[in-house]
Amino acid sequence: MIHFVLLISRQGKVRLTKWYSPYSQKERSKVIRELSGMILTRGPKLCNFVEWRGFKVVYKRYASLYFCMCINQDDNELEILEVIHHFVEILDRYFGSVCELDLIFSFQKAYYMLDEILIAGELQESSKKTVARLVSAQDSLVEAAKEEANSISNIIAQATK
């Protein structure tokens, strides 16, 4: 089971956090601090796993962004690496060549997508197409409400305000 998902930039900034096991706010900060200290300092050729408090954290770096997932001792690390990759591919497909900026400014979208990929700390859908379909279904429903907000005049109004 995945206990949490963390996206941390190379500078240690948090880009996304999702907790599937209960952690208090204080614990969360501590976990992030500890793990970013451990993971960001690791060399490029070492293995993508670290053992931590009796759990294992699988991480993978994409450009300057680290995707980390914490799993149980008996889980399959290679599989989790691919779960991470699966997530990134779906993000990539959605944003169209995803970059860190996309995640910084549209983190809630990334959350919605993560909710379609992982649920209760397990991989719920391994078909990229299905995920894409679901996310776009949600988007199109939301689209109606957003239509107005996205009109050019609105953008200008927001921007110049």
Place this chain on the structure above:
Amino acid sequence: MYACSEAHPYIRALTPENHKIHRTLSVISSLSSTSASVKPNRTHSSPNPFLTSLQLQPPLPQNLPQISTHLLNFLIYLQSPHPNPIHNPQLTLQINLEQLKTIGRELALGSHGSNFSQSKEFLDLVKSIGEARSKSEEDRIVIREIETLKRRINDPDTPKRKMKEYIIRLVYIEMLGHDASFGYIHAVKMTHDDSLFLKRTGYLAVTLFLNEDHDLIILIVNTIQKDLKSDNYLVVCAALNACCKLINEETIPAVVQQVVDLLGHAKEAVRKKAVMVLHRFFQKSPGSVNHLVSNFQKRLSDNDPGVMGATLFPLYDLITIDVNPYKDLVASFVNILKQVAERRLPKTYDYHQTPAPFIQIKLLKILALLGSGDKKSSEQMYTVIGDIMRKSDTASNIGNAILYECICCISSIQPSPKLLETAADAIANFLKSDSHNLKYMGIDALGRLIQISPDIAEQHQLAVIDCLEDPDDTLKRKTFELLYKMTKSSNVEVIVDRMIDYMISINDNHYKTETASRCVELAEQFAPSNHWFIQTMNKVFQHAGDLVNPKVAHNLMRLIAEGFGEDDDTADSQLRMSAVESYLKIVDEPKLPSAFLQVICWVLGEYGTADGKYSASYISGKLCDVAEAHSSDDTVKAYAVTALMKVYCFEKAAGRKTSLLPECQSLLEELSASHSADLQQRAYEFRAILDLDANAIENIMPLDASCEDIEIDTSLSFLDNYVQKAIEQGAEPYITENERSGTLNISKIRNHNAYENSTHSLRFEAYEVPKPVVPTKIPSTVTYPTDLVPVTATVSEPSYQPSVQPTWPLVPVSDAGSALGSTELKLRLDGVQKKWGKPTYSSGASSSSTSNFELDRTTVNGATKPDTAISKPREPRQSHAEVSEEKQKLAASLFGGRTSRSEKKQSGKVSRTTNHGEDKVQSATVTVPVTTAVQAQPHPPDLLDLGEPVGDTSSYSSTVDPFKQLEGLLDLSQDFNATAAGTSNGPDLMSLYSDTDTNGNPNQNLNPVNGSVNPSKKPALLTKGPSLKDALDKDALVRQMGVNPTGQNPNLFSDLLG
């Protein structure tokens, strides 16, 4: 983390823009060939201050080639005669890079502007946090934001749309680690909204904010119930997502029926989520969904593979708890797995050309459980597992993930020789790989398989040693775990020594504790000699004493006291003396852990003066030092003062003249006025005892009597006379507890207090009859005078009783206390389960057949010893010599000499040097393991394997071959490196080089930097060994890509070359 801050502002602000330009330019140039779209036009017209406010910078040199290609296309397009919507006078007037970049940004915003549904205010917030140079600056910004939000969010007039944004801003704040709890209630309110647009945001926020035990949950349950009934499946999905996180054990009954009904929903997305929710419910409260097993089984044959895949999770949980009810499903699972492996599932479930790997892995996990210890079920699986292993693609990460899972499955089910062989081959491939990930998995898999076929480790000994030497901590730890699993009495010394060395070197307390307890466990189980045991324990205590179980300290004292367990007094006293000597050496070191000091004090007190080598004043001086140096630790002081008491008692009992050292005097004075009643008591006892005559003291503190049994006369028969006399003189007879029920006397209450104090828990039941005072139950260092009076401690010497009795009236407290002081330790030792000792050791040796025994001894002993030689030159040399001598003797007796030694030596050298190309010292030492391994082939099965090591070493040297084999692939790997270099410049994830991607597959252009198995193999390759050609080739290609060492980040270069 913030030290180097957010890279360079240049990189941060620009690189993404730069790649967007690239992207948009390709869009434009592709547009030029097809019909023009309106989209770019629209975006032109909306200059956005946010983006134009970004600093303009020159383009990154390495992107220029790509950008310019598109630019060219673009220019051609712009100058083409036909009119088009993009044609803009501003552009045609003067096209330079600067302007194009501005346009690019606008274009980028145009396509992305719709994604940023937030206001400028929020974008500015995100931006300013991104630019914050320190944590404190970030905190200031966030605190200001919190103030703003607090004010606005509580404004009843806030429109819903605005509210939605505020909630997202709250999520952002919380993500940064600040407290946003003031807004939780608004997020909860938002889930009540009718519009999915807002509801979805509300659900997202609450699932991120709230844990299942939060008070606000109760306000959401009702909404969830309502939403689960919605006819919009997206609403249902949102509610199901929330169920996973928010519904707790108490609220499960409120929704469980609805969720079960949703298992039959028309939309597969809903069915799938419903299954997963039930899986979560099962984890939280197994009882709540136990009756749903049949539903899960039905879902297993769902039309949608996603639902089927999801159903495996709850089934896996159920099977983990009890296998038996699911044995009949073995055939179904095998069948499904077979179909999946044969690509019967829709193509969309393929992942990197592997058919539904995640489902395969889960199925293999389930089969592993079902086949464990069940021959019949296991036999059904053999074929399919074999097929999968054959088919799996060892070049891809996911293929290896499946392979690994197969190995796990094979090691769990009833062993099949054929599959074991395949698994062993797969492990060999893992271990030979250059990828650390695969090595790690290989070590882990080896640890699993070794339980079934212990010989398999042997052929991988060099690989294992390599992993142990690896700078990668994770790999090292995994290897220690493997060693821990294969420890035998033959190799325990080497393994534990290595573990201790490693334990000393790390700071991670969690892992330190684990390693320490493993060392202790192994030492207790397999210790070859008491001396070694004590030395090992010393080391463990010295470095992790505060982390190990206190019981261990008592075991150590017990061992020293009991000795070999045979009646070999000289050996015992030698052991004790060596302990005393080692402790005297260590004791002056600063920062010794408390538990270790306790052991030291006890041993010094008990045996410090035993053989007359050290004078009483020397030992007591040391003990006083300990008490003084650790004045804040009462327990240590208590041990020290009791030890002092013993030392002086022994002296006095032996008839020697003693006078208290001045420091001892002052210590006693200090302790007599101590805040701790225990210390005070000990100090007073000490003084009182010293006033007694030698004979009495000898009885109170008999020499070396810690192991003597103490007989307790619970009926107090020795008082019969006294009682009789008292009754005759008119005293009231004693009334037993039962007869006095209801009336409590003071001692009873006291007794209870004592018990309660020791357990630290409230007792709710009525007072009960005090249990008979069994000495083993007396809590550690606390002494209870009330308990003491009736208990007579008889130290098995008949002379004790009569001589003690007269002293009772004189110094009752001190006497009793001192008796306890000495008995206490003995008593506790009795209570400790006997873990260490001959029986385990000898049985361990006898249970494993001698052949195994010696073999393993050679494999690990021989193999690991030399490595200690590298880190610590002195100590290992002797052990090294010792081992090889031992080995030679062994080999000579079993095998009749040392054959083929020199030959082996060479091959060992070759394999080693090619692997690492390191210094001669190492290779010289490494020869030993190989030789010893060969010499250790004296048993029939090993004779057959004699060729093995050769094949093995050759296979090792074959790890070099991939260098050659892959030479043809170098281009690809360089490409990879170059792109990696390009990417690490900034947050640009993958689009920069999408065109140069060698896969040509647009969906797979994600090149992780330190990457999945496959790519990571290549950089490792490149950096391994100083291959000039490789380096040059790579350099050329990278330069071609536009990256050069003088560019942005020179580190990139040094990185890649290692």
